[in-house]
Amino acid sequence: MTNLARVTQNSILICAALLLLAFPQRMFAADPYTEAARELTAKIMASIGPLEDIGFTLKSTASLSEREVAAARQAIESALRAQGLRPVGDVQSTVKINVTLSENFQQNIWIAEIRRDQTYSVVMTTQPRLPEAQSKEAALRMTLQAKPIYEQNDPILDVELLGDQLLVLDPRRLSLYRRQNDHWELERSAPLKFSIPFSRDIRGRLFDSGGTIQVHIPGLSCNGTIKPSLDLNCAQDDAPWPIGLGSMNPTFVKNYFVLENLPPFFSAASVEDDGTDLLAISGIDGRTYLYDKGAGQVGMLNGFGSDITAIDAGCETPRQIFASLLTDPLEHGILQAFQILHRKAVSTSSTIEFPGPITALWPVSSQNAAIAVSRDLKTGRYAAFYLSISCSR
Amino acid sequence: MGRPRYGGVLRVEMHEALTNLDPDEWPANGMESAKEKLIPLIFERLVRLDENNRPQPALAISWQHDSKNKRWRFRLRLDVKFHDGSPITADIAATALRASAANWKLSTQGDTLAIDSDTPMPDLLFDLAQASHSIYLRGSDQKVYGTGPFQLTGWDPGKRAVLAANEQYWAGRSFLDGLSIVMGRPLAEQMLDLELGKADFIEVWPNELRRLPKETKTWSSSAHILIALAFERGRPASEDARLREALALSIDRAAMHNWLLQKQGETTAALLPQKLSGYAFLFSAKADLKKSRQLVSKPGQPASLNLAYDGFDPFSRSVADRIVVNAREAGIAVNVSSRPLNSDIRLLRLPIRTPIPESALASLLASLRLTDDAPIPDTSSIEAAYAAEYAALSSYRVIPLFHIPEIFGSSPRLKTWMTTGIDQFGDWRFDDMWLDMEKP
Incomplete structure (x- = not known):
């Protein structure tokens, strides 16, 4: 322990660090790595003063990908060079700096151990992080928005926004509304007739594929159009449902889905983890699993409720999962956006609370937004929300 | 299933x-x-932590705070009753919290509970999630009721x-x-x-x-239990800094981790686990028998140390026995006993119950009584926490050994x-x- 020394906290050195921070920084882009690198370099400079060659090593104990570690290394080396230092690897040098990219539950911590002759000091910089494994991508916060679009007394199984028109699927009918100022006016309804009894947990799916609409409710499949008027042709069958998994359309049974080689699930989402396509499924055993293309289980996600879906958010991020969180059925529903990182779910947005439990969560046909339906605990009415996500730093 | x-x-x-x-x-x-x-x-508490250490609503259904984290407002969950049938109110919650946190300024309005402070409380939600801030009703019969x-x-x-x-x-x-x-x-x-x-x-x-x-x-x-040796103050052997360092350097944590711990948890020379602090790796947990012997070989060393362990805990006994062997190799005689009377060192098992490293460290330092004759050190930032932890450990009055998980078995x-x-x-x-x- 004798080779350890106290962290430098001398106020003069802090002033020096602040002065360095005040230098023109035209080389630094405004992203988290260069900001952190600049701060760490300022602290290092406050400890060692002007030098040229320094022995420099960097390792990561944090949950960062190789690409992210390389980016961090580049940012720190650039920041050191900007201060006139030449990081030359772990070679014979008066000063050796070992940087560790570390983390705890809340923060990314970059630690520089500085050895000069017989002295040893430690400086650190911290950045806030999300509770789970964190990365540059995850530091890119998303803003999740839920815009109420429609509500009614009957359960809403799904809705589809088509410009100034709205299709609403409930257990008894498909209804087409047109926007009139600040409200929706009913244009036409098509009744749905099916012979099997209602489930206590009835679900349904509405899908628009370029002018043709598909409707799926248990035991009934319909195709139709809305132009020139709503027209629906239904057949009693168990055709697979399109739930946003590309060409994989599962079959609906009771209140869950079945798909070959996978355990039964309530909902599923196509996701990616560092370029690898994966499938997240919310199993009927209450757990959320990650499967690879070969239908092998590769991970498990904690804390999710039964409803998940995924959308393309854009802004150079992987697909975002919208997931209902584990809450009691008599509590307010809570939704949050996540992305998958190292087989774990990393939250990318704050939570959104709904007036009651979430009873449906589907991607919209274009895959860049989602629909959530919540049953208001106070009024008992069902409300549909349009979920979108925007990128922000 | x-x-x-x-x-x-x-x-x-x-x-x-x-x-x-x-x-x-x-x-x-x-x-x-x-x-x-x-x-x-x-x-229950107003807030609970989920598996990812995120505060989630419990008896409080929502909360707000000002930009400086000095003024917090909690809206209570409606229709919750204590086990005696009494409905929860903001006043009852405030009474319970006044007992557990005397320095908070508590007030109520309707179903809203306000907590104010002159200093920022950015970690208030994590504090409120602790069992010590449970909400209870003390009945006229002096019995306490929960929800x-x-x-x-x-x-x-x-x-x-x-x-x-x-x-x-x-x-x-x-x-x-x-x-x-x-x-x-x-x-x-x-x-x-x-x-x-x-x-x-x-x-x-x-x-x-x-x-x-x-x-x-x-x-x-998770590995949230700290197993550590703590020297008693005032004992002649305990006051010998060279002997304390010699004992610390003699301990082969890795061997104990493999055999006694069955590789559960991790070896450590830090008070906080790496996952919690992010800096624990800066404290070396490697044994250095050569240096330990050099320290012991100086004249005037006490002949032995008395080590006390929890007699209920066979794991503590096993760890204590291994320390005896390690210390003997360095030339230190350690006697173990389950009776703390006349002990120079205690083998402790200290739980860490918050995901906030600064709070966890302050709690450990207080539990270890490392701050008896000094004010509690600044742990307001991770860098300050490292400095405080370094200062606490540099005297070798505490020798962290492992962070271990709690394990339970069931049918x-x-x-x-x-x-x-x-x-x-x-x-x-x-x-x-x-x-x-x-x-x-």
């Missing part, structure tokens, strides 16, 4: 013998870890607690009908009881994992539904567990 079934009483055994379950009374040294497990079954998933129906101090499911629990009645908790049960007897079908849920020490019956189901927390018929059953800090989520009985 089938859907959960209701019914059954879970038989739990523990080695600690609690003398009270009053949420208003906590030992100053934070040593009653079992109480931290039982209290949340009966009493949690179970209510106390039988209490024999130090021996047995009987809990029944709270039928009116706002988050849904537990699957289990109740809990029967036997206290003060030695670990060896717990294992026997599990084997004989007399217990459903027992404590397991890492060194006992190999001995568990094959069909035993194990439940584990295979004990299952969980939507949670992991045991959270990262080892708290029991019995409200989410169910017994798979042959006949529903």
Whole structure:
């Protein structure tokens, strides 16, 4: 322990660090790595003063990908060079700096151990992080928005926004509304007739594929159009449902889905983890699993409720999962956006609370937004929300 | 896995013998870890932490704070009742919190509870999630009532607690009908009881994992228990800084981790686990027998050290025995005893119960009484926490050894539904567990 020394906290050195921070920084882009690198370099400079060659090593104990570690290394080396230092690897040098990219539950911590002759000091910089494994991508916060679009007394199984028109699927009918100022006016309804009894947990799916609409409710499949008027042709069958998994359309049974080689699930989402396509499924055993293309289980996600879906958010991020969180059925529903990182779910947005439990969560046909339906605990009415996500730093 | 079934009483055994379950009374040294497990079954807090350490609504359904984190407003969940049938109010919650946090300025308006402070409280939600900030109602009979998933129906101090499911629990009645908790049960007897079908849920020490019956189901927390040696102040041997350093350098943590701990948890020379602080790797846990011998070989060294361990805990005894062997190789004679009287060193087991490193460190420093003659050091940032931890450890008055998880064993018929059953800090989520009985 004798080779350890106290962290430098001398106020003069802090002033020096602040002065360095005040230098023109035209080389630094405004992203988290260069900001952190600049701060760490300022602290290092406050400890060692002007030098040229320094022995420099960097390792990561944090949950960062190789690409992210390389980016961090580049940012720190650039920041050191900007201060006139030449990081030359772990070679014979008066000063050796070992940087560790570390983390705890809340923060990314970059630690520089500085050895000069017989002295040893430690400086650190911290950045806030999300509770789970964190990365540059995850530091890119998303803003999740839920815009109420429609509500009614009957359960809403799904809705589809088509410009100034709205299709609403409930257990008894498909209804087409047109926007009139600040409200929706009913244009036409098509009744749905099916012979099997209602489930206590009835679900349904509405899908628009370029002018043709598909409707799926248990035991009934319909195709139709809305132009020139709503027209629906239904057949009693168990055709697979399109739930946003590309060409994989599962079959609906009771209140869950079945798909070959996978355990039964309530909902599923196509996701990616560092370029690898994966499938997240919310199993009927209450757990959320990650499967690879070969239908092998590769991970498990904690804390999710039964409803998940995924959308393309854009802004150079992987697909975002919208997931209902584990809450009691008599509590307010809570939704949050996540992305998958190292087989774990990393939250990318704050939570959104709904007036009651979430009873449906589907991607919209274009895959860049989602629909959530919540049953208001106070009024008992069902409300549909349009979920979108925007990128922000 | 089938859907959960209701019914059954879970038989739990523990080695600690609690003398009270009053949420208003906590030992100053934070040593009653079992109480931290039982209290949340009966009493709830405004906020709870989820598996990712995110604050989630509990008795408070929502909250707001100002930009400086000095003014917090909590809206209470409506229609929650204490076990005596009384509805929860903001005034009752404020009364409970006044007892646990005298420095908070508490006020109420309708169903809103306000907590104000002259200084920023950015970690208030994490503080409120601690069992010590449980919300309770003290009745006119001086009994305390909670709102949690179970209510106390039988209490024999130090021996047995009987809990029944709270039928009116706002988050849904537990699957289990109740809990029967036997206290003060030695670990060896717990294992026997599990084997004989007399217990459903027992404590397991890492060194006992190999001995568990094959069909035993194990439940584990994160490695949040610090195992450390602490020197007693004022003892002649304890006041010898060279001897303290020599003992620290003699300990082969890696060998103990492999054999005694069955590779559970991690070796450490830091107070906080790496996952919590992010800087624990800066403290080297490697043994240096050569240097240790050099320190011991100086003249005037006391001949021996007396080490006290928890007599209820066979794992502590095993660790103490290994320390004796390691110290002997360095030339230090260590005598072990389960009686703390006249001991120079104690082998401690300290739980860490918050994900905030600064708070966890301040709590550990207080528990270890490292700050008796000095103000509590600044732990307001991670860099300050490192400096404080370094300062605390540089005297070798405390020698961290391991961070270990809490492990529990159960019969295979004990299952969980939507949670992991045991959270990262080892708290029991019995409200989410169910017994798979042959006949529903």
